[in-house]
Amino acid sequence: MKYFLGAVALLSTLPAAAAFAQTSACAPGTYGSPDGDFVVMVKSPAVAAPGLRYLFRDGRRGATTDAGVPFACGTDEVTVGSKPWSRIAFRETPATFDSVGTKMTGVLIEPPGNDPRRPLVVMVHGSERTSPIGGVYGYAMAAQGISVFVYDKRGTGGSEGEYTQNFELLAEDAAHALDQARSMTAGRRGRAGFFGGSQGGWVAPLAATRTKADFVAIGFGLVASPIEEDREQMVSEVRAAGLGKDAEALVSRLSQATAGLLLSDFHTGYDALDAVRAEMKDKPWAAKIEGEYSGAIARMPNDMLKRIGRARVDNLELIWDYDAVAALRKLDTPLLWVLAGEDREAPIETTRGALLGLAKAGKPVDVYVFPDTDHGMFEFTTNADGSRSATRITDGYLKLLGDWIKGNARGAYGRAERLTQR
Incomplete structure:
Protein backbone atom coordinates (compact mmCIF):
# COMPACT_ATOMS: atom_id res chain seq x y z
CA MET A 1 0.00 0.00 0.00
CA LYS A 2 3.07 2.22 -0.39
CA TYR A 3 3.28 3.54 3.13
CA PHE A 4 6.21 5.88 2.77
CA LEU A 5 5.30 7.07 -0.70
CA GLY A 6 1.70 7.98 0.15
CA ALA A 7 -1.32 6.59 -1.63
CA VAL A 8 -0.98 4.70 -4.85
CA ALA A 9 -3.99 4.82 -7.14
CA LEU A 10 -4.62 2.52 -10.06
CA LEU A 11 -4.43 4.85 -13.03
CA SER A 12 -6.85 3.70 -15.66
CA THR A 13 -7.48 4.20 -19.31
CA LEU A 14 -11.24 3.81 -19.42
CA PRO A 15 -12.96 2.40 -22.49
CA ALA A 16 -15.61 4.58 -24.04
CA ALA A 17 -19.16 3.31 -23.71
CA ALA A 18 -21.21 3.91 -26.82
CA ALA A 19 -24.50 5.66 -26.15
CA PHE A 20 -24.32 9.45 -26.03
CA ALA A 21 -21.84 12.01 -27.23
CA GLN A 22 -19.75 13.74 -24.59
CA THR A 23 -21.42 16.58 -22.76
CA SER A 24 -20.20 19.46 -20.63
CA ALA A 25 -23.66 20.39 -19.31
CA CYS A 26 -23.65 17.93 -16.39
CA ALA A 27 -24.06 19.23 -12.86
CA PRO A 28 -22.47 17.54 -9.81
CA GLY A 29 -24.90 15.32 -7.96
CA THR A 30 -26.24 11.81 -7.58
CA TYR A 31 -29.00 10.67 -9.90
CA GLY A 32 -31.14 7.61 -9.23
CA SER A 33 -33.52 5.39 -11.15
CA PRO A 34 -36.83 4.06 -9.75
CA ASP A 35 -35.30 0.58 -9.36
CA GLY A 36 -32.39 1.77 -7.20
CA ASP A 37 -29.65 2.18 -9.80
CA PHE A 38 -27.62 5.39 -9.66
CA VAL A 39 -24.79 7.43 -11.09
CA VAL A 40 -22.65 9.80 -9.00
CA MET A 41 -20.98 12.83 -10.60
CA VAL A 42 -18.42 14.92 -8.72
CA LYS A 43 -15.71 17.45 -9.43
CA SER A 44 -12.27 15.88 -9.52
CA PRO A 45 -8.76 17.32 -9.88
CA ALA A 46 -8.08 14.46 -12.28
CA VAL A 47 -10.73 15.74 -14.71
CA ALA A 48 -10.36 19.12 -16.39
CA ALA A 49 -13.28 21.53 -15.91
CA PRO A 50 -16.06 21.55 -16.85
CA GLY A 51 -15.83 17.77 -16.78
CA LEU A 52 -16.91 15.63 -13.82
CA ARG A 53 -15.91 12.19 -12.59
CA TYR A 54 -18.80 9.70 -12.70
CA LEU A 55 -19.44 6.31 -11.13
CA PHE A 56 -22.36 3.93 -11.70
CA ARG A 57 -23.57 1.37 -9.16
CA ASP A 58 -22.32 -1.40 -11.46
CA GLY A 59 -18.79 0.06 -11.37
CA ARG A 60 -18.60 1.82 -14.71
CA ARG A 61 -16.60 5.00 -14.27
CA GLY A 62 -15.07 7.79 -16.29
CA ALA A 63 -15.32 11.49 -17.04
CA THR A 64 -18.26 13.36 -18.52
CA THR A 65 -15.85 14.80 -21.09
CA ASP A 66 -14.96 11.34 -22.42
CA ALA A 67 -16.26 10.27 -25.80
CA GLY A 68 -19.28 8.00 -25.65
CA VAL A 69 -20.50 8.88 -22.15
CA PRO A 70 -23.43 6.50 -21.43
CA PHE A 71 -25.90 9.19 -20.37
CA ALA A 72 -27.10 12.66 -21.28
CA CYS A 73 -27.51 15.46 -18.75
CA GLY A 74 -30.50 17.71 -18.29
CA THR A 75 -31.83 19.99 -15.56
CA ASP A 76 -31.89 17.98 -12.30
CA GLU A 77 -31.87 14.70 -14.20
CA VAL A 78 -29.83 12.49 -16.48
CA THR A 79 -31.11 10.24 -19.24
CA VAL A 80 -29.70 6.72 -19.29
CA GLY A 81 -30.85 4.78 -22.32
CA SER A 82 -34.27 6.32 -22.81
CA LYS A 83 -35.08 6.66 -19.11
CA PRO A 84 -34.74 9.78 -16.94
CA TRP A 85 -32.97 9.44 -13.58
CA SER A 86 -33.74 12.16 -11.02
CA ARG A 87 -31.32 13.94 -8.70
CA ILE A 88 -31.31 12.53 -5.16
CA ALA A 89 -31.76 15.34 -2.61
CA PHE A 90 -29.23 14.42 0.05
CA ARG A 91 -28.97 16.41 3.25
CA GLU A 92 -25.31 17.32 3.84
CA THR A 93 -24.22 18.68 7.23
CA PRO A 94 -20.64 19.84 7.86
CA ALA A 95 -19.18 18.92 11.24
CA THR A 96 -16.08 19.28 13.38
CA PHE A 97 -15.02 17.03 16.23
CA ASP A 98 -12.07 16.60 18.54
CA SER A 99 -9.83 13.54 18.55
CA VAL A 100 -6.85 13.28 20.86
CA GLY A 101 -6.57 17.06 21.01
CA THR A 102 -6.88 17.49 17.25
CA LYS A 103 -9.69 19.29 15.43
CA MET A 104 -11.10 17.10 12.66
CA THR A 105 -13.52 18.00 9.88
CA GLY A 106 -16.19 15.87 8.30
CA VAL A 107 -19.54 15.86 6.50
CA LEU A 108 -22.66 13.83 7.22
CA ILE A 109 -24.55 12.76 4.08
CA GLU A 110 -28.13 11.61 4.66
CA PRO A 111 -30.66 10.28 2.13
CA PRO A 112 -34.06 11.99 2.02
CA GLY A 113 -36.44 11.32 4.91
CA ASN A 114 -35.93 10.38 8.57
CA ASP A 115 -36.03 6.59 8.64
CA PRO A 116 -35.22 5.54 12.24
CA ARG A 117 -33.89 2.20 10.95
CA ARG A 118 -31.50 3.65 8.38
CA PRO A 119 -27.94 2.40 8.94
CA LEU A 120 -25.07 4.81 9.52
CA VAL A 121 -21.57 4.15 8.24
CA VAL A 122 -18.32 6.01 8.93
CA MET A 123 -15.90 5.70 6.03
CA VAL A 124 -12.32 4.95 7.09
CA HIS A 125 -10.09 5.62 4.13
CA GLY A 126 -6.77 4.24 3.00
CA SER A 127 -3.31 5.77 2.96
CA GLU A 128 -4.27 8.58 0.59
CA ARG A 129 -3.76 12.22 1.55
CA THR A 130 -6.66 13.46 -0.58
CA SER A 131 -9.95 14.45 1.04
CA PRO A 132 -12.82 11.95 0.81
CA ILE A 133 -15.28 14.81 1.30
CA GLY A 134 -17.03 15.37 -2.01
CA GLY A 135 -15.76 12.09 -3.47
CA VAL A 136 -17.80 9.48 -5.30
CA TYR A 137 -17.74 6.71 -2.69
CA GLY A 138 -19.62 8.49 0.09
CA TYR A 139 -22.41 9.37 -2.30
CA ALA A 140 -22.42 5.84 -3.73
CA MET A 141 -23.16 4.56 -0.22
CA ALA A 142 -25.78 7.22 0.47
CA ALA A 143 -27.51 6.47 -2.85
CA GLN A 144 -28.25 3.02 -1.45
CA GLY A 145 -30.20 4.38 1.52
CA ILE A 146 -27.34 4.65 4.04
CA SER A 147 -26.35 7.68 6.11
CA VAL A 148 -22.63 8.28 5.58
CA PHE A 149 -20.07 10.23 7.58
CA VAL A 150 -16.86 11.08 5.74
CA TYR A 151 -13.99 12.93 7.35
CA ASP A 152 -10.53 14.17 6.50
CA LYS A 153 -7.71 12.15 8.00
CA ARG A 154 -5.54 14.09 10.41
CA GLY A 155 -3.09 16.29 8.57
CA THR A 156 -5.14 16.24 5.35
CA GLY A 157 -7.92 18.42 3.94
CA GLY A 158 -9.51 20.52 6.65
CA SER A 159 -8.33 18.37 9.59
CA GLU A 160 -5.53 19.58 11.78
CA GLY A 161 -2.57 17.58 13.09
CA GLU A 162 0.22 15.73 11.33
CA TYR A 163 -0.37 13.12 8.66
CA THR A 164 0.43 9.68 10.04
CA GLN A 165 -0.06 6.01 9.35
CA ASN A 166 -0.05 4.98 12.99
CA PHE A 167 -2.98 2.59 13.20
CA GLU A 168 -3.54 3.19 16.90
CA LEU A 169 -3.94 6.95 16.44
CA LEU A 170 -6.01 6.59 13.27
CA ALA A 171 -8.31 4.16 15.09
CA GLU A 172 -8.88 6.75 17.82
CA ASP A 173 -9.83 9.26 15.12
CA ALA A 174 -12.25 6.82 13.50
CA ALA A 175 -13.85 5.98 16.84
CA HIS A 176 -14.40 9.67 17.59
CA ALA A 177 -15.82 10.13 14.09
CA LEU A 178 -18.42 7.41 14.76
CA ASP A 179 -19.30 9.00 18.11
CA GLN A 180 -19.78 12.34 16.34
CA ALA A 181 -21.90 10.80 13.59
CA ARG A 182 -24.09 9.00 16.10
CA SER A 183 -24.79 12.22 17.97
CA MET A 184 -25.76 13.95 14.72
CA THR A 185 -28.22 11.24 13.68
CA ALA A 186 -29.99 10.50 16.95
CA GLY A 187 -33.58 9.40 16.31
CA ARG A 188 -33.11 8.84 12.59
CA ARG A 189 -30.78 5.86 12.29
CA GLY A 190 -30.52 2.19 13.09
CA ARG A 191 -27.27 0.29 13.40
CA ALA A 192 -23.99 2.15 13.04
CA GLY A 193 -20.51 0.99 12.08
CA PHE A 194 -17.46 1.34 9.87
CA PHE A 195 -16.41 0.77 6.30
CA GLY A 196 -12.66 0.62 5.69
CA GLY A 197 -10.88 0.39 2.35
CA SER A 198 -7.26 -0.70 1.87
CA GLN A 199 -5.33 0.61 4.90
CA GLY A 200 -8.74 1.12 6.50
CA GLY A 201 -8.79 -2.67 6.85
CA TRP A 202 -6.26 -2.29 9.63
CA VAL A 203 -7.82 0.82 11.16
CA ALA A 204 -11.58 0.14 11.13
CA PRO A 205 -11.55 -3.14 13.11
CA LEU A 206 -9.24 -1.55 15.67
CA ALA A 207 -11.57 1.45 15.92
CA ALA A 208 -14.44 -0.95 16.61
CA THR A 209 -12.60 -2.06 19.75
CA ARG A 210 -12.54 1.58 20.97
CA THR A 211 -16.23 2.42 20.59
CA LYS A 212 -19.49 0.55 20.09
CA ALA A 213 -19.88 -0.52 16.48
CA ASP A 214 -22.69 -2.70 15.16
CA PHE A 215 -20.75 -3.83 12.08
CA VAL A 216 -17.45 -3.48 10.25
CA ALA A 217 -17.14 -3.81 6.47
CA ILE A 218 -13.76 -4.00 4.73
CA GLY A 219 -12.79 -3.80 1.07
CA PHE A 220 -9.40 -5.05 -0.22
CA GLY A 221 -7.72 -4.80 3.20
CA LEU A 222 -5.26 -7.11 4.92
CA VAL A 223 -5.28 -9.39 7.93
CA ALA A 224 -1.49 -9.39 7.92
CA SER A 225 1.23 -7.07 9.16
CA ASP A 314 9.85 4.75 8.35
CA ASN A 315 8.77 8.37 8.80
CA LEU A 316 5.04 7.86 9.29
CA GLU A 317 4.90 5.83 12.52
CA LEU A 318 3.71 2.65 10.85
CA ILE A 319 3.41 -0.37 13.16
CA TRP A 320 5.43 -2.77 11.03
CA ASP A 321 4.64 -5.94 13.00
CA TYR A 322 1.01 -5.01 13.71
CA ASP A 323 -1.05 -8.00 14.84
CA ALA A 324 -4.21 -7.64 12.75
CA VAL A 325 -5.60 -10.99 13.87
CA ALA A 326 -5.48 -9.96 17.53
CA ALA A 327 -7.76 -6.99 16.88
CA LEU A 328 -10.26 -9.19 15.04
CA ARG A 329 -10.28 -11.77 17.80
CA LYS A 330 -11.48 -9.06 20.19
CA LEU A 331 -14.51 -8.37 17.99
CA ASP A 332 -17.84 -10.15 18.12
CA THR A 333 -19.21 -7.52 15.74
CA PRO A 334 -20.48 -8.77 12.36
CA LEU A 335 -17.65 -8.40 9.85
CA LEU A 336 -17.71 -8.28 6.05
CA TRP A 337 -14.43 -8.71 4.20
CA VAL A 338 -14.26 -8.37 0.42
CA LEU A 339 -11.09 -9.57 -1.31
CA ALA A 340 -9.70 -8.67 -4.73
CA GLY A 341 -8.69 -12.01 -6.18
CA GLU A 342 -5.57 -10.79 -8.03
CA ASP A 343 -4.53 -8.02 -5.64
CA ARG A 344 -0.92 -7.00 -6.22
CA GLU A 345 -0.90 -4.25 -3.58
CA ALA A 346 -2.40 -6.43 -0.86
CA PRO A 347 -1.99 -10.12 -1.79
CA ILE A 348 -4.78 -12.12 -0.25
CA GLU A 349 -3.26 -15.51 0.66
CA THR A 350 -2.51 -14.85 4.35
CA THR A 351 -5.62 -12.68 4.77
CA ARG A 352 -7.95 -15.31 3.33
CA GLY A 353 -6.50 -17.97 5.59
CA ALA A 354 -6.82 -15.78 8.67
CA LEU A 355 -10.42 -14.86 7.90
CA LEU A 356 -11.45 -18.45 7.28
CA GLY A 357 -9.80 -19.39 10.56
CA LEU A 358 -11.78 -16.73 12.40
CA ALA A 359 -14.99 -17.95 10.77
CA LYS A 360 -14.19 -21.54 11.77
CA ALA A 361 -13.66 -20.34 15.34
CA GLY A 362 -17.21 -18.97 15.35
CA LYS A 363 -16.63 -15.31 14.62
CA PRO A 364 -19.44 -13.67 12.58
CA VAL A 365 -17.37 -13.18 9.42
CA ASP A 366 -18.69 -12.95 5.86
CA VAL A 367 -15.92 -13.28 3.25
CA TYR A 368 -16.35 -12.65 -0.47
CA VAL A 369 -13.74 -12.67 -3.23
CA PHE A 370 -14.13 -11.09 -6.66
CA PRO A 371 -11.96 -12.96 -9.19
CA ASP A 372 -9.74 -11.17 -11.70
CA THR A 373 -9.68 -7.92 -9.73
CA ASP A 374 -6.80 -5.83 -8.42
CA HIS A 375 -6.49 -3.44 -5.48
CA GLY A 376 -9.50 -1.13 -5.30
CA MET A 377 -11.67 -3.95 -6.69
CA PHE A 378 -10.68 -2.88 -10.19
CA GLU A 379 -10.99 -5.10 -13.21
CA PHE A 380 -7.98 -4.69 -15.46
CA THR A 381 -6.22 -5.48 -18.69
CA THR A 382 -2.63 -6.75 -18.68
CA ASN A 383 -0.13 -4.89 -20.81
CA ALA A 384 2.73 -6.41 -22.79
CA ASP A 385 5.22 -5.54 -20.03
CA GLY A 386 3.09 -7.24 -17.37
CA SER A 387 1.72 -4.01 -15.91
CA ARG A 388 -2.00 -3.55 -15.52
CA SER A 389 -4.46 -0.88 -16.62
CA ALA A 390 -7.62 -0.59 -14.55
CA THR A 391 -10.88 -0.52 -16.47
CA ARG A 392 -13.76 -0.38 -13.98
CA ILE A 393 -14.80 -1.33 -10.47
CA THR A 394 -16.10 -4.85 -10.71
CA ASP A 395 -19.86 -5.20 -11.02
CA GLY A 396 -21.55 -6.20 -7.77
CA TYR A 397 -19.00 -4.78 -5.34
CA LEU A 398 -20.77 -1.52 -4.50
CA LYS A 399 -24.15 -3.25 -4.26
CA LEU A 400 -22.72 -5.93 -1.97
CA LEU A 401 -21.39 -3.27 0.40
CA GLY A 402 -24.70 -1.45 0.44
CA ASP A 403 -26.85 -4.52 0.94
CA TRP A 404 -24.61 -5.99 3.65
CA ILE A 405 -24.51 -2.75 5.62
CA LYS A 406 -28.31 -2.63 5.43
CA GLY A 407 -28.43 -6.22 6.67
CA ASN A 408 -29.97 -7.80 3.60
CA ALA A 409 -27.11 -9.22 1.52
CA ARG A 410 -28.34 -12.22 -0.42
CA GLY A 411 -28.02 -13.79 -3.82
CA ALA A 412 -25.37 -13.12 -6.45
CA TYR A 413 -23.15 -10.04 -6.67
CA GLY A 414 -21.52 -9.98 -10.06
CA ARG A 415 -18.90 -12.72 -10.20
CA ALA A 416 -18.26 -12.73 -6.44
CA GLU A 417 -17.62 -16.02 -4.69
CA ARG A 418 -18.77 -16.28 -1.08
CA LEU A 419 -16.16 -18.14 0.99
CA THR A 420 -18.07 -18.41 4.28
CA GLN A 421 -21.60 -19.34 5.25
CA ARG A 422 -23.41 -18.26 8.43
Missing part, protein backbone atom coordinates in the same frame (compact mmCIF):
# COMPACT_ATOMS: atom_id res chain seq x y z
CA PRO A 226 2.95 -4.57 6.85
CA ILE A 227 6.01 -6.84 7.05
CA GLU A 228 3.94 -9.80 5.90
CA GLU A 229 2.44 -7.68 3.13
CA ASP A 230 5.93 -6.83 1.85
CA ARG A 231 6.89 -10.52 1.76
CA GLU A 232 3.68 -11.53 0.02
CA GLN A 233 4.08 -8.84 -2.61
CA MET A 234 7.56 -10.10 -3.48
CA VAL A 235 6.42 -13.72 -3.53
CA SER A 236 3.62 -12.64 -5.87
CA GLU A 237 6.16 -10.93 -8.12
CA VAL A 238 8.41 -13.98 -8.46
CA ARG A 239 5.43 -16.27 -8.99
CA ALA A 240 4.15 -14.00 -11.76
CA ALA A 241 7.59 -14.26 -13.38
CA GLY A 242 7.54 -18.06 -13.09
CA LEU A 243 10.75 -18.15 -11.04
CA GLY A 244 9.99 -21.09 -8.75
CA LYS A 245 10.33 -22.01 -5.08
CA ASP A 246 14.02 -21.04 -4.72
CA ALA A 247 13.20 -17.47 -5.71
CA GLU A 248 10.23 -17.43 -3.31
CA ALA A 249 12.51 -18.55 -0.49
CA LEU A 250 15.10 -15.91 -1.36
CA VAL A 251 12.67 -12.99 -1.35
CA SER A 252 11.23 -14.30 1.91
CA ARG A 253 14.73 -14.10 3.40
CA LEU A 254 15.07 -10.57 2.01
CA SER A 255 11.83 -9.55 3.71
CA GLN A 256 13.04 -11.06 6.98
CA ALA A 257 16.31 -9.11 6.70
CA THR A 258 14.67 -5.77 5.93
CA ALA A 259 12.21 -6.37 8.77
CA GLY A 260 15.17 -6.56 11.12
CA LEU A 261 16.28 -3.10 10.05
CA LEU A 262 12.80 -1.63 10.40
CA LEU A 263 12.17 -3.10 13.83
CA SER A 264 15.53 -1.82 15.10
CA ASP A 265 15.03 1.70 13.67
CA PHE A 266 17.84 0.94 11.21
CA HIS A 267 20.37 0.35 13.99
CA THR A 268 20.99 -3.36 13.44
CA GLY A 269 20.42 -6.04 10.83
CA TYR A 270 22.98 -5.08 8.18
CA ASP A 271 24.88 -8.38 8.27
CA ALA A 272 21.69 -10.31 7.52
CA LEU A 273 20.83 -7.91 4.69
CA ASP A 274 24.32 -8.20 3.21
CA ALA A 275 24.04 -12.00 3.27
CA VAL A 276 20.82 -11.87 1.26
CA ARG A 277 22.29 -9.32 -1.13
CA ALA A 278 25.15 -11.74 -1.77
CA GLU A 279 22.65 -14.48 -2.66
CA MET A 280 20.77 -12.13 -4.96
CA LYS A 281 23.86 -10.80 -6.72
CA ASP A 282 23.89 -13.31 -9.57
CA LYS A 283 20.11 -13.34 -10.05
CA PRO A 284 19.16 -11.15 -13.05
CA TRP A 285 15.59 -10.85 -11.81
CA ALA A 286 16.58 -9.51 -8.38
CA ALA A 287 17.05 -5.92 -9.61
CA LYS A 288 13.35 -5.80 -10.54
CA ILE A 289 11.98 -6.97 -7.20
CA GLU A 290 10.03 -4.28 -5.37
CA GLY A 291 7.73 -5.56 -2.63
CA GLU A 292 6.33 -2.80 -0.47
CA TYR A 293 9.75 -1.49 0.53
CA SER A 294 12.32 -4.35 0.52
CA GLY A 295 13.43 -3.83 -3.06
CA ALA A 296 14.22 -0.19 -2.40
CA ILE A 297 16.06 -1.02 0.84
CA ALA A 298 18.14 -3.76 -0.83
CA ARG A 299 19.32 -1.31 -3.49
CA MET A 300 20.37 1.39 -1.03
CA PRO A 301 23.96 1.19 0.31
CA ASN A 302 24.35 0.58 4.04
CA ASP A 303 25.91 3.95 4.77
CA MET A 304 22.89 5.64 3.22
CA LEU A 305 20.47 3.39 5.09
CA LYS A 306 22.16 4.29 8.35
CA ARG A 307 21.90 7.99 7.60
CA ILE A 308 18.50 8.35 5.97
CA GLY A 309 16.86 4.91 5.92
CA ARG A 310 14.40 5.71 8.66
CA ALA A 311 13.56 9.13 7.20
CA ARG A 312 13.03 7.54 3.80
CA VAL A 313 11.08 4.45 4.76
